[in-house]
Amino acid sequence: MATVISMxxxxxxxxxxPELSSAMEATVAKADPPQKAAPVKARPALGARLGGMAGAAxxxxxxxxxxxxxxxxxxxxACQDEGSALPAPSKIWTESHEVIVHPLKGVIFxxxxxxxxxxxxxxxxxxxxxxxxxxxxxFSLSVIFGVALGILIGQSVFAYRAxxxxxxxxxxxxxxxxxxxxxxxxxxxxxxxxxxxxxxxIWPIILNTAAGVQNIPETYRNVGRVLALSPIEYFRKxxxxxxxxxxxxxxxxxxxxxxxxxxxxxxxxxxxxxGFFIWDSYNSSLLTDTIVALIWxxxxxxxxxxxxxWIGNRVARQA
Amino acid sequence: MKHQPYLxxxxxxxxxxxxxxxxxxxxxxxxxxxxGQFVSIIGHSGxxxxxxxxxxxxxxxxxxxxxxxxxxPVDKPGPDRAVIFQDHSLLPWLSVLENVLxxxxxxxxxxxxxERREWAMHNLELVQMxxxxxxxxxELSGGMKQRVGIARAIAMKPRVLLMDEPxxxxxxxxxxxxQTAVMNxxxxxxxxxxxxxxxxxxxxxxxxxxxxxxxxxxxxxGEDLAVRLPRPRSALESAPLPVYQQARQAxxxxxxxxxxxxxxxxx
Numbered sequence: 001m002a003t004v005i006s007m008x009x010x011x012x013x014x015x016x017x018p019e020l021s022s023a024m025e026a027t028v029a030k031a032d033p034p035q036k037a038a039p040v041k042a043r044p045a046l047g048a049r050l051g052g053m054a055g056a057a058x059x060x061x062x063x064x065x066x067x068x069x070x071x072x073x074x075x076x077x078a079c080q081d082e083g084s085a086l087p088a089p090s091k092i093w094t095e096s097h098e099v100i101v102h103p104l105k106g107v108i109f110x111x112x113x114x115x116x117x118x119x120x121x122x123x124x125x126x127x128x129x130x131x132x133x134x135x136x137x138x139f140s141l142s143v144i145f146g147v148a149l150g151i152l153i154g155q156s157v158f159a160y161r162a163x164x165x166x167x168x169x170x171x172x173x174x175x176x177x178x179x180x181x182x183x184x185x186x187x188x189x190x191x192x193x194x195x196x197x198x199x200x201x202i203w204p205i206i207l208n209t210a211a212g213v214q215n216i217p218e219t220y221r222n223v224g225r226v227l228a229l230s231p232i233e234y235f236r237k238x239x240x241x242x243x244x245x246x247x248x249x250x251x252x253x254x255x256x257x258x259x260x261x262x263x264x265x266x267x268x269x270x271x272x273x274x275g276f277f278i279w280d281s282y283n284s285s286l287l288t289d290t291i292v293a294l295i296w297x298x299x300x301x302x303x304x305x306x307x308x309x310w311i312g313n314r315v316a317r318q319a
Numbered sequence: 320m321k322h323q324p325y326l327x328x329x330x331x332x333x334x335x336x337x338x339x340x341x342x343x344x345x346x347x348x349x350x351x352x353x354x355g356q357f358v359s360i361i362g363h364s365g366x367x368x369x370x371x372x373x374x375x376x377x378x379x380x381x382x383x384x385x386x387x388x389x390x391x392p393v394d395k396p397g398p399d400r401a402v403i404f405q406d407h408s409l410l411p412w413l414s415v416l417e418n419v420l421x422x423x424x425x426x427x428x429x430x431x432x433x434e435r436r437e438w439a440m441h442n443l444e445l446v447q448m449x450x451x452x453x454x455x456x457x458e459l460s461g462g463m464k465q466r467v468g469i470a471r472a473i474a475m476k477p478r479v480l481l482m483d484e485p486x487x488x489x490x491x492x493x494x495x496x497x498q499t500a501v502m503n504x505x506x507x508x509x510x511x512x513x514x515x516x517x518x519x520x521x522x523x524x525x526x527x528x529x530x531x532x533x534x535x536x537x538x539x540x541g542e543d544l545a546v547r548l549p550r551p552r553s554a555l556e557s558a559p560l561p562v563y564q565q566a567r568q569a570x571x572x573x574x575x576x577x578x579x580x581x582x583x584x585x586x
Contacts, residue, residue, distance in 0.1 A: 219408035222378055225396040227425045227475075237421060241412040316412075 087288050096288040099124055103296075116272075124293055127277040128300055131266060134190065134273065135258045135304075138197025142254060146202045147247060150209025151239070160210070171203030175261035179268060189269045193262060200261040201254035208253070212246025213239060241316075248312030255308050259301040323390055324351030325511060326375070326479055331384035333370050344370045346537035347384065350530065352479075355509040359522035361570060362532030363580045368515045371532075372483050375513060376402050388478055398426045401477035405484040407468040409456040415467050416452040419443060422471045442474040443467070445504055462493035466500065473508065482514040486521065494518075495554055498525060506551055519574070523548075523566045524557060531573045534581055542573050 079088035103125030108115045153160040182192040224234045266275025281289035328350040335342045344367040373379040377396035409418045419439040443449040446466040486494040522529045533541040546566045
């Protein structure tokens with residue numbers, strides 16, 4: 001989108017070949033005099049543009065809001081009966097009021113930064129933060145190792161033939177299937193959850209990075225060879241920028257899978273984290289709390305995905 | 320001591336292994352090019368023109384034979400043999416100036432930042448692209464991209480400039496305007512140029528010599544024609560001259576009588 005906007009006003013000029021020879025000029029000028037005379041389009045005033053953007057945003061959001069209202073309304077009507085197994089939105093609001101309005105209960109901010117109360121009486125936001133921290137550790141590890149391994153198998157045919165079958169098999173293993181091994185190795189809930197995130201997120205990162213490296217156009221490689229770029233220069237100037245879009249596709253899939261895996265892992269392991277919160281509320285027959293947690297999980301997962309996507313777009317434009 | 324040409328190809332043979340056996344693309348090509356000469360290589364598509372250029376560039380290793388540049392054998396790619404690629408191959412994530420600077424930084428390591436920048440801008444001026452220095456390649460037309468490709472190559476101060484069908488992807492008007500640009504630059508810089516083309520007029524108009532390749536497999540140089548057109552040349556003034564017409568006829572006869580397109584014979 002941004003490129004399209006920035007190109008406005010220049011597109012008329014860029015259709016033109018600068019002319020060198022007077023002979024050629026005559027030919028070309030005859031071919032397209034209207035373009036030469038065309039004035040450059042003026043940009044509309046800032047206020048008008050902002051107004052236009054607000055209008056466009058409203059037009060995009062309106063259907064979503066409408067859908068939301070319809071959905072909540074239908075839910076409310078369908079589950080209004082006292083005996084309904086699924087609580088209606090109004091019931092969720094009244095019964096889980098405490099959970100909704102005090103998400104950060106038990107999260108302590110002081111000079112030493114942020115802590116989460118060890119005694120266990122923690123709001124839904126606190127559990128989310130615990131889960132996010134585990135995802136941050138596990139995902140960072142998988143980015144480091146995933147990108148390195150992806151570049152390795154993308155560059156070397158030997159490494160690709162050696163490792164790719166292995167990766168293809170491992171990537172189909174569901175995250176939770178790793179949990180027993182992870183628990184056996186690490187003994188504790190925290191580190192084993194981090195390992196689970198790592199082992200879940202790494203495969204799409206490896207495979208997409210490798211695909212990116214393999215798909216660097218031959219001509220870019222030849223530019224590097226003609227310029228006699230050193231391997232480090234080649235990596236920085238050509239391989240990395242050419243691979244970034246693929247890499248971020250992998251990172252985006254990876255962060256989504258991490259978030260799926262952490263909730264499942266915490267449900268099984270117990271202790272802390274948003275997965276545990278869900279399991280705990282279910283066991284305490286607080287289904288309304290479970291639904292609040294589900295909404296939180298969805299919103300956080302959505303935000304994570306958008307953050308990675310946004311960084312990817314920024315990096316791809318910069319690189 | 321015997322005179323040795325500036326650029327010398329000796330017995331260049333290129334073979335590729337294929338499932339059906341060994342394919343010989345080029346068969347013992349011998350060629351000497353003097354300093355400052357503009358030499359075109361013309362032939363039907365698939366005859367191995369680009370392979371020959373890539374051998375000089377060092378991008379393809381010959382199975383037999385050696386390339387000498389100023390008496391020294393060359394077997395690796397390097398900026399002293401700059402290539403203008405058919406698809407311009409500008410890096411899309413860099414601006415026009417940065418694309419040229421990538422090459423300049425590589426060949427002018429001892430120069431200051433300002434000097435390198437000035438040199439890059441100077442070369443963009445030569446191709447009339449200085450005003451687009453901060454644009455991205457995606458914002459440029461095909462002809463403008465190729466102008467930047469030319470600027471990048473000549474900014475490397477190459478000992479030999481290699482052009483691989485540089486205008487093949489452009490429309491006729493744009494091509495004519497770029498040919499003029501190349502002729503003007505050649506007047507000023509007197510580079511030693513090897514250009515691959517399949518356009519007869521382009522070969523005759525730009526070159527001091529036109530080398531005609533026989534049809535592959537096992538292509539070799541079939542005819543070596545000197546074009547004694549006075550310089551400076553221009554499409555409008557040179558084309559009517561008898562020298563131009565004779566050269567053009569000679570190339571056409573070679574391409575359409577002696578070595579006609581193998582696909583025509585099959586039809």
